[in-house]
Amino acid sequence: MYDALFLGSIGVLVETTDMQRRAFNAAFEEAGLDWHWSPEDYLPMLRKSGGRARIERYANAMGDTVDAEALHASKVRHFAQMMQKQGLELRPGVGELIEAAKSKGMKVAFVTSTGADQIDAIFKALNGALTRESFDYVGDRRFVDRSKPAPDIYLDALQTLNLNARDVLAIEDTPICADAALAARIATLGFANDGVGDQPFPDGVTEVKTLSPDLLQRDVAVA
Known part of the structure; x- marks a missing residue:
């Protein structure tokens, strides 16, 4: 039995791939940009993490100059509004897995390196199904200098919870985020979200x- 369960990303808990795409488009429209990301455009972009960096890469490719920070903040706001309007449900098995881990005395961590505002919006939209108090550790991008696939957020969680990597099981929803867990030498399961498509896990x-x-x-799983 492991000593801890690390759930590594928003997409492990809830399926938001298409909602996030639509939130980006709402932010672009609000800013007066002639940008629109179709599912076919968006899914390949997910092979690299980071919404703000995604905007910057696209702007460079289009030859446009934008305020990526402001655009991403707008996207987060639209995403939160969509979540509150439509609500969110946990992916199948997530709640049961967390409860089983707790019943066995395992520590449970949400090892994400996304923004705290987006994390709070997720919990609010789950309407009590999970809260910050459900976890022994909740990460966010303020905790580390490098986001995934760097292992920094995993290393921070290990240090904060006083755990050895060999005693932890991680679950990630994308290959690039799974790379982060592997780099921290943690046994890792891949639980693909809808945006992964045919990308293989490492x-x-x-x-x-x-x-x-x-x-x-x-x-x-063996590390």
Whole structure:
């Protein structure tokens, strides 16, 4: 049995891929930009993490000059509004897995390096299904200088919770985020979100289609 369960990204908890795409488009329209990301445009962009960096890369490719910080803040605001209007549900098995981990005395961490405002919006939209208090650790981008695929947020969680990497199981929703867990030498499961498509998870990651308490056994994944 592991000593801790690390859930690594928003997309492990909830499926928001298309909602986030629509929030980007709402921000672009509000700013008067002639940009529109279709699903076919957006999904390949997810192979690199970071919404602000995604805007910057696209602006450079288009030859446009934009305030990426302000655009991303607008996207986060639109995303929060969409979540509050439509609500969110946990992905199948997430709640049961967390409860099983807690019942076994395991620490449970939400090891994301996204913005605190977006994390708070997620919890609010879940309407009590999960809260910050559900976790022993909730990361955000203020905690580290480098976001995923750098392992920094995982290393911070390990240090904060006084854990050894060999005693932790991580679950990530994208190959690039799984790289971060592997770089921290943590046994990792891949639980792909809708944006992953046919991207393979890196070597050493066991991909699962569903989450269940039996995944907490040490023979499921080996770092």
